[in-house]
Amino acid sequence: MAGRKAFTATAGPGNVLMQEPMSMAEMMRLPTVVVVQQRGGPSTATVIYSQQEVTLTATGGNGEGMRVVYSTAGHQDLFDYTIKAFNTAWKYRFPTFVLGDGYQAKMRESLTIYDPAARGIELTEPEPFVGREGVPSKDRLPSQHRNTFNLEEELYEKVTGDAREYEKIVPEVAEYQSYGIEGAHLAVVAHGVVFRAVREAVEKLLEQGLKVGCFRPVTLRPLPVTQVRDLASGVKKILVVESSYGQLARLLKEAASGTAVEILTFLKPGIGITAGEVEAKIKELI
Amino acid sequence: MYPQPVMPRSWRVETKPHKFCPGCGHGLILKCLGEAVDELDIQERVVFGCDIGCSLLAWDFFNLDTVQTHHGRTTPVMTGIKRARPELVCIAYMGDGGGYAIGVQHIVSSAARNEKITVVLANNTQYAMTGGQMAPTTLPGQKTETSPYGRDPEDTGYPLLGPEMVSAVTREGAYVARGSIANLRQLKGFLKKALENQLAGKGFSFVEALSACPTNWRTDAAETWNFIEKDLPRYFKLGEVKLPGAGRGEVRANG
Numbered sequence: 001m002a003g004r005k006a007f008t009a010t011a012g013p014g015n016v017l018m019q020e021p022m023s024m025a026e027m028m029r030l031p032t033v034v035v036v037q038q039r040g041g042p043s044t045a046t047v048i049y050s051q052q053e054v055t056l057t058a059t060g061g062n063g064e065g066m067r068v069v070y071s072t073a074g075h076q077d078l079f080d081y082t083i084k085a086f087n088t089a090w091k092y093r094f095p096t097f098v099l100g101d102g103y104q105a106k107m108r109e110s111l112t113i114y115d116p117a118a119r120g121i122e123l124t125e126p127e128p129f130v131g132r133e134g135v136p137s138k139d140r141l142p143s144q145h146r147n148t149f150n151l152e153e154e155l156y157e158k159v160t161g162d163a164r165e166y167e168k169i170v171p172e173v174a175e176y177q178s179y180g181i182e183g184a185h186l187a188v189v190a191h192g193v194v195f196r197a198v199r200e201a202v203e204k205l206l207e208q209g210l211k212v213g214c215f216r217p218v219t220l221r222p223l224p225v226t227q228v229r230d231l232a233s234g235v236k237k238i239l240v241v242e243s244s245y246g247q248l249a250r251l252l253k254e255a256a257s258g259t260a261v262e263i264l265t266f267l268k269p270g271i272g273i274t275a276g277e278v279e280a281k282i283k284e285l286i
Numbered sequence: 287m288y289p290q291p292v293m294p295r296s297w298r299v300e301t302k303p304h305k306f307c308p309g310c311g312h313g314l315i316l317k318c319l320g321e322a323v324d325e326l327d328i329q330e331r332v333v334f335g336c337d338i339g340c341s342l343l344a345w346d347f348f349n350l351d352t353v354q355t356h357h358g359r360t361t362p363v364m365t366g367i368k369r370a371r372p373e374l375v376c377i378a379y380m381g382d383g384g385g386y387a388i389g390v391q392h393i394v395s396s397a398a399r400n401e402k403i404t405v406v407l408a409n410n411t412q413y414a415m416t417g418g419q420m421a422p423t424t425l426p427g428q429k430t431e432t433s434p435y436g437r438d439p440e441d442t443g444y445p446l447l448g449p450e451m452v453s454a455v456t457r458e459g460a461y462v463a464r465g466s467i468a469n470l471r472q473l474k475g476f477l478k479k480a481l482e483n484q485l486a487g488k489g490f491s492f493v494e495a496l497s498a499c500p501t502n503w504r505t506d507a508a509e510t511w512n513f514i515e516k517d518l519p520r521y522f523k524l525g526e527v528k529l530p531g532a533g534r535g536e537v538r539a540n541g
Contacts, residue, residue, distance in 0.1 A: 001353060001363075001366075001367060002333075002366070002367040002370035002371045002374070003370070003371070004370040004371075006366075006370075020356055020359075021356065021359070024355070024356055128371070129353075130333045130351035130352075130353060130367065130374075131331070131333055131351060131367070131371050131374045132351075134330060135329055135330040136329065136330065136349045136350055136351060137298065137349040142298065142346075142348065142349050142350055142351055142352065143351045143352075144345055144346050144351070144352040144353075145345075145352065145353045145354065146342070146345040146346075146352075146354040147354065148342050148345060148354055
């Protein structure tokens, strides 16, 4: 609010607590960045491997979940999307999250650290919400921020206005990756570090001539709905693979609603998933 | 036309009359605060934070940049703004529910860290916006919506003494005082000193202001005044509890 870029990093119950200020930020349209490395839940549970904070991060807090959630699959992603998260937050002013998992926080792998300017990435300049130049009322109006309304109608107007803006930015913000989905009978959908196992399995099976592809939503909120629906219309079956009990599948089912695709799941809440396991599961289904 | 009372320069005229109930103490505390801001000539540098509860009705009260926060979170929000922009003067305004219950950890932590902000807390001994429930500051025997037979200290403890608590966790540089709407001259003096302490960059400043809530106390004018002037100071001693650089200041009764 004071015109400096800021972020916080948390996980698990800390993410639960952070939903309070983030739901406020959503309503006040404050540019916030939160980096979450998911824990096994509920609550304190484990700290190593999980994708159990998807629902919480995408839609937590009392509100409509108007926020941007980038799900990262490795260290390069963590670097790239942290830069992007600040730009997204300051450009659109919806709370922005970089969602990794405990595994990413503990593993080692190489990455390229670069100066964003050298790659042509322009950083959005922050601006103060309070404490601007001049005397309030004399030189300018006082800058007064609130999330308190007298009438239900006032709130209705505010929320529907924000929702329209949020829906408008979806095509600019939503991101995905896909591999081998042209002509595939089965598409495997996964996000984050699990997608790496899925991709490895799919590459191997493609070499063996199986009609299989994979799809990774990079933004879990907003989901790349158009691409998900295209995918759902193009394949017979979708297999959702995740280290949680259907949190991604729930988002996907909503996006694919009305299409004829059969959505199957391979769920391992709180533990890792290997390429071998995904490969075996695909063979079972094809 | 009757002559209108003079408003502080830092008040926002077009939002008056204010939104508080008749007889409420908030308007008086905010008048003292507004006059202190005027006298120090810091209007363009102040960021005013208000909490949840009746204090949030002050979100458009002043001609000051204002942020309304979640319940109890005004202290950390003002701390953040002050740290990002040390040239600003940050005032966190809250009630006893926000400051001594849901937000007490922030008061304690920011006091212990000697954050260079000013906290002004209105103590009216209960949660007023929600209909007068028992608060950490409710007096023993006092009837509220959730203590219909009077607060029993055996079950729910004694009233929390805020300035004394803050004084215990702060060190040199802090300014801590308790005033009352029953003595506006004294209260204004405390608020001014608290702001001066922040301007001097010495440390955490904390002023509790005893306030009235006739709506929920269900008192008439005479009873209200009796409670605020006589009953409350028996528990909540008025005066300066801590002065910057001088350790414990003299505690004076009723100014």
